[in-house]
Amino acid sequence: MTKEHVRPDAIDRAAGLAPSDPTFVLRDKRPQFVTGAAQCETSVLTPQDDLGLSPNLRAAVARRVALQSGNEALIAQYPMPSDDALHALASGQDPSDPQQRAIANHADMIALAPREANDAHLQTLKEAGLTIPQIIALSELLAFVCFQMQIAHGISLLR
Amino acid sequence: MTNANGALPNIRLKPLKWTPHLPPLEMEDATPAQLKAMQVTPSAKKVSPYVRTLAHDPESYEARTRLFNDIMYVEGGLQNVDRELGALSASFVNGCMYCANVHARRQASLAGPTA
Numbered sequence: 682m683t684k685e686h687v688r689p690d691a692i693d694r695a696a697g698l699a700p701s702d703p704t705f706v707l708r709d710k711r712p713q714f715v716t717g718a719a720q721c722e723t724s725v726l727t728p729q730d731d732l733g734l735s736p737n738l739r740a741a742v743a744r745r746v747a748l749q750s751g752n753e754a755l756i757a758q759y760p761m762p763s764d765d766a767l768h769a770l771a772s773g774q775d776p777s778d779p780q781q782r783a784i785a786n787h788a789d790m791i792a793l794a795p796r797e798a799n800d801a802h803l804q805t806l807k808e809a810g811l812t813i814p815q816i817i818a819l820s821e822l823l824a825f826v827c828f829q830m831q832i833a834h835g836i837s838l839l840r
Numbered sequence: 841m842t843n844a845n846g847a848l849p850n851i852r853l854k855p856l857k858w859t860p861h862l863p864p865l866e867m868e869d870a871t872p873a874q875l876k877a878m879q880v881t882p883s884a885k886k887v888s889p890y891v892r893t894l895a896h897d898p899e900s901y902e903a904r905t906r907l908f909n910d911i912m913y914v915e916g917g918l919q920n921v922d923r924e925l926g927a928l929s930a931s932f933v934n935g936c937m938y939c940a941n942v943h944a945r946r947q948a949s950l951a952g953p954t955a
Contacts, residue, residue, distance in 0.1 A: 711910075711914065713907075713910035713914055714907070714910060714911065717903070717906055717907030717911075718907065720903040720906070720907070721900070721903045721907055723903070724899040724900040724902075724903040725900050728897075728900070729899060730873070730899065732897060794935075795935055795936075796934070796935020797935075799861075800861040803861050803862060813863065813896050814896040814897050816862060817862070817893065817894060817896040817897040818896075818897040821897060821900035821901075822900075824904075825900075825904075831930075831933075
């Protein structure tokens, strides 16, 4: 599964890098990191087997996490899903659907206070009906968006 | 505290045992896609409970592990010992004592005794 790396990519945009920027050129020195991030992105947002978590749901969760960064360029890469049922989840509000609410609470905790994560949080997701593969997939999705935010911030400091 | 030579005394950092809160995949239940994904492991180590837990989602497991291995081991740039220091800092930011323990031990082992 090789994915050609198209730049500027999500991290360039979130870090505010233009192709003329010396730091933009610097990222070409580590093409593995660019393609690796692109493959991680595909694997959490639009995997071949979505394990029952639809790409729309995944995009909504990613947008919710990105909102916590306050990084407008990153948020802009996760547009509002067209499905009204995902509006609250994607916009940082409290969803009325119980499973979405459990996912939303978990996403907020991982984004803001990951050190608080414990066994009980995973039990809550199970009780909301998520399977173990879905909980792992959700965890990787949350980890990826947090990674994007941190890397983009780190790169922006090099400019 | 330093000894007479001005060197730091050796500090032994005991490993922490990480036990997943979710049941790891059993090898006999693994699908062909999961078995293939688990051929890639972090730091080319054995198929650990950590690997088997993440392999419930083989696509994200393989992608994240390849990226991790590139970040930690790709040729050129920072020495491995300093990459481990970076990983240790990330563990503090994320608040994970298990990750911090692993990376602190690797950093110490690569750095060797301070002269």
